[in-house]
Amino acid sequence: xxxxxxxxxxxxxxxxxxxxxxxPGSFTTPPDDLSGIxxxxxxxxxxxxxxxxxxxRVLRAAPGTPIFSTAxxxxxxxxxxITVVSPGDEVTVGGFTLQFFGGRHAVxxxxxxxxDNLAVLVNDELYYPGDSYAIPEGIEVRTLAAxxxxxxxxxxxxxxxxxxxxPRRCFGTHDMTLSTVGRDMHRQRLQWATEQxxxxxxxxxxxxxxxx
Numbered sequence: 359x360x361x362x363x364x365x366x367x368x369x370x371x372x373x374x375x376x377x378x379x380x381x382p383g384s385f386t387t388p389p390d391d392l393s394g395i396x397x398x399x400x401x402x403x404x405x406x407x408x409x410x411x412x413x414x415r416v417l418r419a420a421p422g423t424p425i426f427s428t429a430x431x432x433x434x435x436x437x438x439x440i441t442v443v444s445p446g447d448e449v450t451v452g453g454f455t456l457q458f459f460g461g462r463h464a465v466x467x468x469x470x471x472x473x474d475n476l477a478v479l480v481n482d483e484l485y486y487p488g489d490s491y492a493i494p495e496g497i498e499v500r501t502l503a504a505x506x507x508x509x510x511x512x513x514x515x516x517x518x519x520x521x522x523x524x525p526r527r528c529f530g531t532h533d534m535t536l537s538t539v540g541r542d543m544h545r546q547r548l549q550w551a552t553e554q555x556x557x558x559x560x561x562x563x564x565x566x567x568x569x570x
Contacts, residue, residue, distance in 0.1 A: 396452025401488030
């Protein structure tokens, strides 16, 4: 499996000539090389995790590509065929087995509504929590994509999340709200947390990949 990080929260997963795209949002460069795409996962409805222009680009390259997301995204994107999934669901598509966890977005502020959020485990290898600290109970996480920065994120809580998951490998995502200095500082904190469980932390910049 090759995992490629793009700007902010977008991830591309390639395995056996098939491609899965996760959270292609408004802070992300338009995705390219989509000839092998078999599915899209959108963790929640906030625009930094999906845009109609990115979905249109995917569907032009591969008409009929299934899009898995929450009921909130289905309501926000009425022109698209969204397959609504919930925590506890499992689907297989194009060689990818997707297990969904989570349920709710982390709280930003009491004045702002809390929306549904999905966490996803891909082929028992890559776990991405979306905008949450949802822990996949009973699952050994081999590779964790851990949020680095957000209006809802406190670095101590992010560290506790990594400590609780104890992945073999970890890299940071959800980082476009940070300065370079802030990103590097938060990476150091998550590196420490990863190493407490015997894991290895990887610094991935946009378009860089991790082979696992």
